[in-house]
Amino acid sequence: MNMAYLNLSIYFVLLTVLAIPLGKYIALVFENKITFLGFIEKPIYMLLKISNSEEQNWKQYTLSLMFFNIMGAIFLCILFTAQKNLPLNPEHFDKLSWDLAFNTAISFIANTNWQSYAGETTMSYFTQMFGLAVQNFLSAATGMAVLLVLIRGFSRASIKTIGNFWIDITKSTLYILLPLSIIVAIILVQQGVPQSFNNYAVSNVLDPQTVTQVIDGKNHTDIIKTQTLPLGPIASQEAIKMLGTNGGGYFNANSSHPYENPTAISNFIEMLSILLIPAALCFMFGEMVKDRKQGYSLYLAMSIIFILSTIAILCFEARGNPVFNQFHVDQLHSVLQSGGNMEGKETRFGIIGSGIFAAVTTAASCGAINAAHDSLLPMGGFIPLFLMQLSEVIYGGVGSGLYGMLIFAILAVFICGLMIGRTPEYLGKKIESFEMKMTALIILLVPLIVLLGTAISLLITRD
Template identity: 55%
Template sequence: MTANAWLQIGLYLAVLLLTVKPLGTYMAAVFSDAPNRVTRLGAPIERLLYRLCGVRADEDMSWKRYAVAMLVFNVLGLLAVYLLQRVQQWLPLNPQHFDAVSADSAMNTAISFATNTNWQGYGGESTMSYLTQMLGLAVQNFLSAATGIAVLIALIRGFVRKTTQGIGNFWVDMTRSTLYVLLPLSLVLALVLVAQGVPQNFKPYETVPLVQATTATETVKDADGNAQKDAAGKDVTKESQVTEQSLPLGPAASQIAIKQLGTNGGGYYNANSAHPYENPTPLSNFLEVLSILLLPAALCYTFGAMVGDRRQGWALLATMFVIFVPLLIGCALAEQAGNPALTGLNLDQNATVLQAGGNMEGKETRFGIVNSAIWATATTAASNGSVNATHDSFTPLGGLVPMWLIQLGEVIFGGVGSGLYGMLAFAVVAVFIAGLMVGRTPEYLGKKIEAYEMKMASLVVLIPCALVVVGTAIAVLAPAGVAGIANPGIHGFSEVLYALSSASNNNGSAFGGLSANTPFWNVLLGICMFLARFPLAIGMLAIAGSLAAKKHVPQSAGTLPTHTPLFVVLLASTVIVIGALTFLPALALGPIAEQLVAIGH
């Protein structure tokens, strides 16, 4: 890799680290129980909102009530998005006159956005009206992220509080996440993105002439919608002259800002952040990819500040970096090495001052290799799932990195809020393992970890693993599942494995060749996304409730310190061992086998 490539990686990590403390401190103030400068500022709006909604802000909810509120709120949001898609043809702000979205696709998309997954079976610019995008999808981008933060904050209260039933108020946590964190950050980011060239308007698509006319080739279909065949069995095609281009516009920037910040990832356009309107310049790219990890990283600091020991937060962040950085470098090296299948074609794949070189299939010129690799790693470490290059066309090892990062359970940064509560589930497992080694009852942050917490944490860790493995098995056995595969052979299996990994960990990115907008795939992935989100959140709330009810145990000589490098190694090993043991066999059948074939060429 070139010196500039290393510099861009270093700059990204440095800027990310620099934001952790200020943003983390700010969020600790937002969610603090004591009134402070930050929450006083928005108090009038908050009070008005609570009065209108009949919410008593000082009501302290038990974990069960908190979970019910979370679930009811999210299911209602899910139904609203579904309904909006089904009736968009009769509603305003639909300048391209898009029809209603099909029932299975609308169901899949509603679950996808309510669970913070943002798997996309549809193409935004050819399916969704402006109204659906802003009132349905963008709203869920905010609310699903706010839900993640709320559950995390409730869990933190479980560690902090002693012998109490209450873990906070869901409505207040939701409102504060949205009002103080997500909205202001999105507003600023959206405006910078517009300055770089992301559209923001309510105009119909703009038509411009092509400098040189081109030819469209379409297959001729019969009355039943099947391709007509000629005598030789080939598809009959019809050619026509194209002299114009229709530029897709709309309220894009406002939605793209929150899709990056809220670890949602659902693209305004089909090509997501590879689209030059969605991500026009290297600066827009830097800010968008920074936004992916911004909140998940800063929340580690918030956690440390709220539990009263900042080192605890840094230890969790260090664990994430220890796994993230080597995988990022590995992905960049694999992509920069180029595609071995193309050597021998008198092709120049070397990086020079005049070109990025490497495996450029599916990548954009302005981002080159290194920015595509940073993005692919960040978006799958976090459960963002937006892309600025097509992961399906990555080299086998370059594509293995994002797939495995997803399979690690979306805890290396992970989703906003959900990543950290997932990581805390792993921390519970890690201290339990350490406790077993020395024969002591494990503790974490002054709370005894007992059978109940351990059961819940195990469920949280293992449910996604089970969904991936079982879901993949169903998909490769069902003809309707195999029908969606685009690439032949080993890579086709990787497409299926990636799709199930992505849905079952609420990531949302894809090996995009897979045609997943079919009833089979929409239903299968819809179920996986739902089960990977809400049972996990409820499990963590149960832990929060159980911890809040416990006494504080004072530290003793036998307490395992959880802020040391030793604990970082222990926690990282726990994450990697579970991820490796579960998925190595499947990965061996996919990307690893493909790499062996590629170098054998």
């Protein structure tokens, strides 16, 4: 366990060291104090016919956000159903069925990235790049845009406008997501993650296998002498998959696949990428509301829960499966084995790499996994469920984690204000009945939707 504590300490220290300056940089970007990509921004604004100083009220902002994402969903559906006739499809994958296309489009638009297909046998290079990877950028940028609206509500004395959605999403993509993705993608390529437009590679296997199949009532025996190795623009999608807390994998096995996550170093980089922007947004919040202590307080509260949760997973999984004790199975760490409960885990990551990853990805609402979470021991599996039950606000998704945490902060301030008999305030804003009604609505809305969805699914599937 000493090695586990060392790995977690290095991870947390490095995360903090990188997140603080990144948070300050993000604040400067949205305060229009960093404009070195203005030569790219201006043509975009000209195309959209907006001024870089033009702002919107809440109705205009909301309509812009909804229109943008609805058009994105329509574009993805068209792309998926036309895949067969589009370029960069060396394996000649067929189009997706309308229901799978719609399911996938909605999933990626909402940053849920739930997948009911195997990417390496379903999606072409073109679809992966211009459909899924692009939406990974835009859904993360949308989350940041919503967070900015809330921050401006706290930081401005009188609110008539709340920024401009088109400007916010452009800056999020150009100045934050794109540069970080390039850096992470280069590191992943160096670690062995493929980035190629070549056809799938075919290689001879070292140990040919004989396979017998029954076809039309007759036995057919084949000797498998070759293996197909899927390729594609994997590193570029993997980078934004993690940085945008998206989680939709290029392969069916997600980040446990050796092409998405080949080494212990790539595993560490991917874990760092998942929490980097959500952690940095805490410090950005402190900078933009002109109260750094608030940003540090939010980060500290998240970090305490995250560290304790991660230690719990590591401890429970390192003890091994108690059911095996009656069979005298050796589950202790040694030179020859990793030790602990290794069911559903990759040996190249072990308990430490898998345990920290499980805490990171569920804390951040990221769907990326490098181990089978259903193979965790009961208490080891309880922690990821606990982090999800908190609405995934312990760092959380890009943007969504922090504005979810701020809702809890408002609730806490209101309760404390009632206890001491003072009008609750947060950052100079009074927390009154309307604010509490909205807070309660937001907190209760997600459980309500989950329960309704569960009830409907049970009614539909009931015999």
